[in-house]
Amino acid sequence: MKQIMRIGKSRLSVIAFLILLVAPSYASTPEFEIEIRNHLFLPDTLTIPAGVKVKLVIYNRDATPEEFESYELNREKVILGGRKAIVFIGPLAPGEYPFFGEFNPQTALGTILVVAEADAAK
């Protein structure tokens, strides 16, 4: 009985340790918002820090569905009309990463601008 208790406790502490390990990374994930309006991305250029994972929240304000897509970011996701979607990107090296709306690729164009922390502070 005692042994079982001990195993239970050690497992609990392992779980607690894992949660502690993971928790800060979740808390520090920066969040950025993009809107889709009249088949355009607003803003069409988004500046994010290099080397960290970033959470993009994309609101589709149009009635029609859109697909957020980027070959450079390796991302694609359908966003239904009037809905929002969450896409995690990065960690990325500094540079320009174009993205587009696959369903309206002539107008729905944008760029993620990734800058090093030092440049971002300027």
Place this chain on the structure above:
Amino acid sequence: MLLNSVVIILREVLEAALLMSVFLASARFLQTRNRWAISALVAGAIGAATYGFFLEPVSDLFDGVGQEVCNAILQYGAFASLAAVAFHIPRRANNLKSSPATIVALMALTVTLAITREGAEILVYVSGFWNVSDFFSAVALGSVIGACIGFSVGVLIYYLLLAQPIKWALPTSVLLIHLIAAGMASQATRLLIQADWIPAAGPMWDTSSILSEQSLTGQLLYALVGYEASPSGIEVVAYVGSVLIVATAYFAGKFSSQPARDEME
């Protein structure tokens, strides 16, 4: 509008068309009837309609990454089913008198899962223009053209496989099955990275300057072997691991069905 729809539909149809052509060719070499294909198309269409209809609640699952998780499950499912096909191909080839029921069911399941995922996206795209009468005819026409091109590529691959010398035909199909399966598993892994269920990391390499994913060849290779210009380490591991899993399944099937087992070692 027209050209957009051609490209979008083609991209979705291509993967399923390539998968089907490889299966149809393999089934010919294994002397199996190809009636399963009709059932798979119907089941896939039902699956796609259902998934497309419920995409909104599905997308909201798991804090807004339900779409990625659901697509990844469909992709991993298709991968597992493909690995099982790879196991049964040599067993059937070694004993053509055995019942083809299992391999036929597995092929149908793989195609159904692939069509469910890709078909749902087509439905969401086309239905978005349902009420926009200015665009709808262009979108509808473009979709039909895109689907026809995808279908033609499938037919071309099918006849290219059939035109091979007998000695090479089945091994070529098996090799393609390895690559298609690995492409599916690495795509599913990428979806889980996008959902933040698997830790993200920077790309291992970048070959986009040599072969862009946007190019026609890039698109074709993406559909066929899961080509990715800048994959992360985990995707590469998933790809290589998947090839090894399918190869293990294939050789397990090969050696378990051969009477002269000792000679092979």
